[in-house]
Amino acid sequence: MQLMASRINAIADHISDEEVSHFIKELLDAKRIYVMGAGRSGLVAKAFAMRLMHLGMMSYVVGETITPALQTGDLIVVLSGSGKTRTIVEIVQTAKEIGGRISLITSNPDSPIGKISDTKVIIENYRDSIPDESKEYDTRQMLGEHRSFAPLGTLFETAAMTFCDAVISRLMEITQTDESELKDRHANIE
Numbered sequence: 001m002q003l004m005a006s007r008i009n010a011i012a013d014h015i016s017d018e019e020v021s022h023f024i025k026e027l028l029d030a031k032r033i034y035v036m037g038a039g040r041s042g043l044v045a046k047a048f049a050m051r052l053m054h055l056g057m058m059s060y061v062v063g064e065t066i067t068p069a070l071q072t073g074d075l076i077v078v079l080s081g082s083g084k085t086r087t088i089v090e091i092v093q094t095a096k097e098i099g100g101r102i103s104l105i106t107s108n109p110d111s112p113i114g115k116i117s118d119t120k121v122i123i124e125n126y127r128d129s130i131p132d133e134s135k136e137y138d139t140r141q142m143l144g145e146h147r148s149f150a151p152l153g154t155l156f157e158t159a160a161m162t163f164c165d166a167v168i169s170r171l172m173e174i175t176q177t178d179e180s181e182l183k184d185r186h187a188n189i190e
């Protein structure tokens with residue numbers, strides 16, 4: 001957990017304030033917000049959609065049976081570490097053709113999805129590197145002691161979850177929504 005926390009700290013240090021501002025503006029300007037991602041990235045997307053709904057925003061998850069047709073002016077928030085998961089690329093292309101705006105959260109801004117997104121927030125992948133202050137350690141040696149650390153997309157997914165929760169906190173401040181309002185909208189029959 002401490003290694004994960006240190007990596008998330010390093011990621012947070014390098015997230016661009018400008019990218020975050022653009023993302024928040026897209027969220028506030030959108031008529032409706034759709035979220036999507038594959039696998040565990042999709043689970044983070046769903047958690048984000050849930051909090052947006054608690055905030056009083058119109059949010060939907062792409063692929064759910066009750067998700068309505070996308071329209072011009074709607075925003076799609078895409079979570080994809082690689083930015084090239086095939087099914088997601090195809091849906092993003094279709095959404096662009098319809099006139100949706102795309103905000104991507106990714107570690108790979110030069111990816112196929114990155115190239116067609118309107119805004120991007122880059123979550124750097126620090127799994128294989130060490131923050132500047134620890135440069136005297138050999139990277140491979142350190143990872144050798146932590147071979148089980150953050151397999152596959154774990155670092156992206158965990159950092160993206162933390163980032164999305166931070167965005168919700170910022171939106172609460174901007175929209176002056178307090179926790180009791182979120183609580184009132186939370187499902188009461190789950």
Ligand SMILES: O=P(O)(O)OC[C@H]1O[C@](O)(CO)[C@@H](O)[C@@H]1O
Pocket residue numbers: 038039040041042079080081082083084085088151152153154157
């Ligand atoms: O975030 P990406 O690059 O689109 O990848 C999604 C894939 O990564 C995973 O979340 C694995 O970590 C899978 O569940 C999913 O298939």
